[in-house]
Amino acid sequence: MNEISVHKMAQAVGSHVAKRISRLDQAEYLAYGAEILLGSIVKLCVLFFIASIMGVVLEVTVLLAVTGLIRTLSGGAHCSAYYRCLVTSDLILTALGYTIKTIHPIIGLLPTTVLLGITMLSIYVYWCYAPQAPLNKPFKSSTMRLTFRWYTLITVVTLSIISIILGTDSLSAWTMAFALLWQAFTLTPAGHWFIGLWDILLTLKKKGGEVEC
């Protein structure tokens, strides 16, 4: 099982492409790009396959678009291996999408102040915790950190305004609000603990404390 992995496939692609263009010095860089691309394709295929079975394609699309955009700017908790990330994020996004769709007839009756409250709470969490760079890719300067902080806050405020304009009877508005809240949660210490817990639960076979991805 561990013989086939996205990491190994990406390294093979990177080396092969680098050889074909006679730029062996670029192999590592191309393999890194291939790992992200292959990982994303596999993840999206699995995610939308599950979402279509559950009938929550629209909800998952909105959740993915909002969390994906914000996550690119704010960062957040990470799993330590690709397949754990695949299981955790597919499980969370589809479960969240399904829950929102199920409870929408009830939450759709709530006043706008509730939606406003959720978005305000999200903005507060982003204000306190964003941005967070992964350990293997720290910010190169405080200016870069500050830039990402402001990009995050501007994007979150914009999406919050869109959500409130759409109104409480809109499924997309609630999906956006919950996506903002979920992504905000992954920035908090509790969010890191939660993702860390999934990381431990999904560790099938330990090899010196870590499973090869």
Added chain:
Amino acid sequence: MLKFITKSMFQGLVAVLTVVAMTSIGTTSMFLMYQPEPPKKF
């Protein structure tokens, strides 16, 4: 002709992989909840 097509195809692939790698290096995180180890020299 075939050689030209193959060469163009690989150059296109290189461009795509480079853009993806650059985008990931230039941002805090992709939507993936997992960050592959970036190349040592970037």
